[in-house]
Amino acid sequence: VVPGGVDARGGHRLSAALYDPLTRRAERRRLGAWRAALLAGARGDLLEIGAGTGANLPHLPPAVRGAVLCEPDPAMRRRLAARVAASGRAGLRVDPSPAEDLGAPDASVDTLVATLVLCSVADPARALAEARRVLRPGGRLLFLEHVRGPGWRGRAQDAVTPAWRRVAGGCHPNRDSVGALRAAGLVVERLALTSDVPWGPLGAPVAMGVARRRG
Numbered sequence: 001v002v003p004g005g006v007d008a009r010g011g012h013r014l015s016a017a018l019y020d021p022l023t024r025r026a027e028r029r030r031l032g033a034w035r036a037a038l039l040a041g042a043r044g045d046l047l048e049i050g051a052g053t054g055a056n057l058p059h060l061p062p063a064v065r066g067a068v069l070c071e072p073d074p075a076m077r078r079r080l081a082a083r084v085a086a087s088g089r090a091g092l093r094v095d096p097s098p099a100e101d102l103g104a105p106d107a108s109v110d111t112l113v114a115t116l117v118l119c120s121v122a123d124p125a126r127a128l129a130e131a132r133r134v135l136r137p138g139g140r141l142l143f144l145e146h147v148r149g150p151g152w153r154g155r156a157q158d159a160v161t162p163a164w165r166r167v168a169g170g171c172h173p174n175r176d177s178v179g180a181l182r183a184a185g186l187v188v189e190r191l192a193l194t195s196d197v198p199w200g201p202l203g204a205p206v207a208m209g210v211a212r213r214r215g
């Protein structure tokens, strides 16, 4: 949810430059703690979609054997690669694949991570079909997504979405991402819905939890 401005060669340069400064306060207040709690459940071979500037990187636990951090936007990816290099952690790889077309083989991933990204992907159904394809049977998708609110708030989010997505790097404030996980055939095993959070249009609620590919 940062200003857009697409540059075909360089990606969303302004968004990439502003992402960490603009989210710093939210990270300190709550988001960082949510990431830590979510990622505590990560293990084995991990793949993250839309990894952005690498905000989840400090929270990867030792139980993660290796991680492929996918990020299609070149400007975001440059920052991600710098953060990976600075981390000094072995077993991390940066990959340009979009969520809708992951390079990973079928059933090769134990943990798939999606944080604040299902709002932005071009085709959420295709992205989640890919997530399901690459997860091993029993593998888990850890998600943290702002979602469409109930009642008048949801209707207001619908109204602002066409303008918001233009200025916020393709972010749709009104997506039912938990419904999309279920529609993709994943089993939502744990779900926490926060009340309002201090960012995004109208303070969108956040859904955080675990979805599993059936064994």
Ligand SMILES: C[S@@+](CC[C@H](N)C(=O)[O-])C[C@H]1O[C@@H](n2cnc3c(N)ncnc32)[C@H](O)[C@@H]1O
Pocket: 001, 049, 050, 051, 052, 053, 054, 055, 056, 071, 072, 073, 076, 097, 098, 099, 100, 114, 115, 116, 117, 120, 121, 122, 123, 170
């Ligand atoms: C709001 S940022 C979130 C970044 C990171 N996941 C986080 O938690 O801070 C949304 C990210 O989704 C990425 N994105 C947009 N379209 C995508 C797609 N089709 N596939 C994968 N990532 C995409 C953007 O480049 C951006 O890095």
